[in-house]
Amino acid sequence: MATDPAAVPGTEFSPGLPVGLASDEGEAPPGIGPYQLAWRRLRRNRVALAFGGLFLLMVVLCLLAPVYAHDIAHTGPNDPHITDVIKINGKPTNVVSTLGIPIGPTWHGRFFLGADATGRDIAVRLLYGGRNSLQIGAEATLLTILLATIFGIIAGYFRGVADGLISRAFDLIWAYPVYLLGIALGVSLQVGGLDLGLFKIQGNTLILTALIIGFIYVPYVGKPVRGQVLGLREREFIDAARQQGLGSLRIMFGELLPNVASTIIVFIPLILANAVLTEAGLSFLGAGVHDPNPSWGTMITDGIKLVPGAIHLVLVPGLMLVLTVLGINVFGDGVRDALDPRAKVRIEH
Amino acid sequence: MARFAVRRLASMVAVMFAISILTFLLFQVLPNSDPSTRLAGRTASPTQIAKIRSDWGFDKPIYVQYIKTMGKILNGTVTSYQQQLPVEDQIRQDLPTTLSLAIGAGVIWLALGILFGVLSAWRAGRWLDRGLTVLSLVGVSMPVFFLGAVLSYYIGDKARILPAGDYVALTSDPWQWFKHMLMPWFALSVLFIGVYSRILRSTILDTINDDYVRTARAKGLSERQVMIRHVLRNSLIPIVSLWGLDFASVLGGGAILTETVFNLHGVGQYAAQSVEGLDIPPVLVITMFGAFAVVLLSAVVDIVYAALDPRIRL
């Protein structure tokens, strides 16, 4: 397959040039481990930390969704108030007009950011939606990293048949356009769910969407990991480990894993950002999260249907999504600069 | 070289077939995977459903169905389930739209990606670099359909500067074609510009310190010659290879979201609609076409790669 730029083995930690927003730093002082060094570098990257903080803030906000719903908005994320009438400046107003146009932001506790076409509180759904989006993102990332690490290391370490099989499987998923595979899986698994024998995943659930996204991104991490392991297994310390009689499992996960860990760490924010974006994209195409569960993607999609009447229904979840992903990306960029392997991922729309 | 080409071709065919099998199986997972009930419509009688089942061969074992469908794909007679139209004709009809999108956006994102990357690297650590870094990261964090919807609303519906979506054939009115494509091009390019400028920036900064660049400087070449002949040339390698793949995937129906949000009847939208309608033949053909584009372009990229980088020999 293609000479993937991501497959360039970057086994050594070169402090390199001042990259990104990081401040300059000289050669590493002796006796400090690469991770400590990276941490020091990251700590000085104020911008990266600030955006990391932004991301954390979003996470906290979304986790507080039930509190907001219960104490401020007094409504749940899926409670329709289609025929409700609320008072705005003492004037009774329909939450949803008889033509189906929802109210805009009231800037009060109830319907702070307005309602959607079903008369549900946007602000409440925004927070619950963020929870779902982030949950899917986190689960998908976990799955991607886990599978990619295991299969990447196995393929790189054993080479031969195992590598052939795993690499072809990677190629197969990789050659599929991301969203095409996503909607194909989303649509076909939606009804019946996924029956893996040992455990069964219901259709129309968040975890199913997370599994699909996680599965799609496996080769994007698996291929570079494999490439790196291929280089590492020829090195002396692996030979030494073999001569000491260590088993394959010990070598793979005791010796090789710590050496590819930095690559994997760099990929975590990248995959997380992409998983959150992919969830939104799949929901837009009707193959992601399904009503009544909110997610930022479904909220944007539902909003687009009401444009040009209510652009805020698109802007509000969209900006939340962009800010959150931006937070992940800038922070991730800082982490990469601190660790500095040349990690890239092929992204599509 | 010939052996390389043959090997490439063989792996390409293998991947395409594997993809077709995967796609075919994917739709068999459906609990009501038998398309005959969908084809028959809501007022069909059991005999009618049975007739459709046997007319289309849905009563045959799955591998027979697969082989038959593949046979039809290869001789160009495969039709969709929904409208029973020849799939290849439909793709041919949609391809100009997708090509317009891919070529225009591809040029934009490559040019701007390189420009921003070079500027960023040149001014590394200064304000311009910081500004461009933030900009590119914002671009990377932007879902294209969100950007597309917001652009269509503000530029298309509100300000009426550009038409929001739709496709006008280049052959019928080049100026209208350009105006209609401008927003989709931009929306699709934003993310790639972000990615490319970031990558180029870091590769340039890496290359500047490489040994051979130092050697070139020591040989007394001017800084400009060093930058262009050595640094930039080598730094462009990953960009070019990435561009080939991204271009291929957009061409092969990968720009589903852009095409959908701007209502461009391209290959991607055709794929999305077919998946939505559980219409297996078009999905099969498009995924194979997409994989073909990706694998073909990645082969081309390798050749360009070799031309750019004297250290690589095929």
Added chain:
Amino acid sequence: MQRSFRLLSALLVALGSMVVVAACGSSSSTGSGAGKTGGSVTVVQGTAPDYFDPSLSYTTQGANWGWISYLGLYTYAHAEGTAGTQLIPAIATSQPVISNSGKTYTITIRHGLKYSNGMAVKASDFTFSVERAIKLNWGGASFVTNNVVGATAFSKGAKSISGITADNAAGKIVIHLMRPYGALENVLAFPAMGLLPPNTAMKNLSTSPPAGFGPYELKNVVPNVSYDVSLNPNYAGQAVPGVPAGHVNVHVKIETNTTTEASDVLNNSADVFDWGDTLPPALLSQIQSQSSDRYKAEQTALTLYFFLNTTEKPFNNPLARQAVIMALDRNALARLDSGNLTPDCYFLPALLVGHPTAPCPYGNPAAAPNLAAAKKLVAQAGLTGTPVTVWGQERSPRKEYVDYYASVLNSLGFKATTKIIASASYFPTIETLKLHPQTGFADWQQDFPNPIDFYLLLSKAALQPTGNQNFGEVSDPVIEKGLAKLSGVPSSQLSSVASQWQTLDEYVAKKAYVAVFGYEKTPKFTSNRINFGSLLFHPLYGNDWSSLQLK
């Protein structure tokens, strides 16, 4: 002129006569002096027709050109309201002669008609066209195979349909039915039963539609992009009474984005908004205030309802079903549908003969629901806490209906969860009998204006392992008895049994078998260029393109 025309048509319905309908049709073509003949208009359609082959097409988008380009033995009067549901002879000379048993229909066809390709129209072409529709698997083929002798055998491989004989010399067609089937004439009026020249290829001709007989011709098809429905220059000389020759050439553009579709018409860059599409709410208010002279919400015979499975807990209990019907706030559902819903409780829509006039048994559907009383019913039945899975379709606003419905069920004390399914696989999924879906969204749009078309959905005959349309698995001897009696009544005599249909529909409402929430309204919306007053809105086929005129 327009008003007197409608009045006249209404009169005709009462008389059940057909001779005058023909006269009426000719008056409509000379009427409406404001408009002119000639020119070209652009129709924008959000959904492309399923096929561009008359023998295959089975959607409203396809019927728009089908019923004016491919005339069959019978067609509908080009009129609005109930008058438009009247069947008139097209290629046939007169109404069929029906034997006393109700099982034999004898039809004579007009002499000397020519298809758009110049070939003469023959009686045997009818047999050919029916066979072609069956062979190509037309979606409505079961209307023929279930009723006409030998049609099922033909679909299974027999050489011809034994129950249809055609005598070209006499221009006579005889159709034998397995049992009396009153809606046969409606079936013959389907565009898919339009007569085609016998040399038409036995395959899907969507890219180059076949020749037919009618005021219009289907041409220049670019699938999913555009097509033309042009005036047939040869029609005027052989015009069928009641089927006007048309005024303008129609160019149809597919525009999948309804916002663009609507604003194109609003800005006069396109002329007619397809009646099958929904106006975006944001534009609807603008249209209603600024362009009310070219917009009207028209009633359609499309019933929206939630099916309630009468064999599964909790809806096998009549109290639970009644509670649902009582608790539904139809005004809320109307808002979800951008105000395009006419709230009601009866299965038969208002446009159809047999729609009851009695008040709804479980509260006025237009008023606020009685949630407290409904909740009490659920508690009384001891069903509080029963888990309910609500099935829904991905499409908007259908998924919103289901979201809302689930919240109503929850407030009644059930434990409802929704299961939203991709649009294309929704009906095939819930049509699987062994799934036994508890409740969910369903709709029915008339195939033809005869109550039997709706009541098939509540009959035992519909209960099939796949393709089951009786989602609620209703099996009631009263319905079966009523259907046995009413299904044989010919469409032309429907008005004589209207009260019996009403009684049956009231019974169904009383038994709470389906939770109907209303009937769909659709937009009749044109540009400024169109003579809005002369554009007919047909109860079955919507905007009648043959009545389109430029100002």
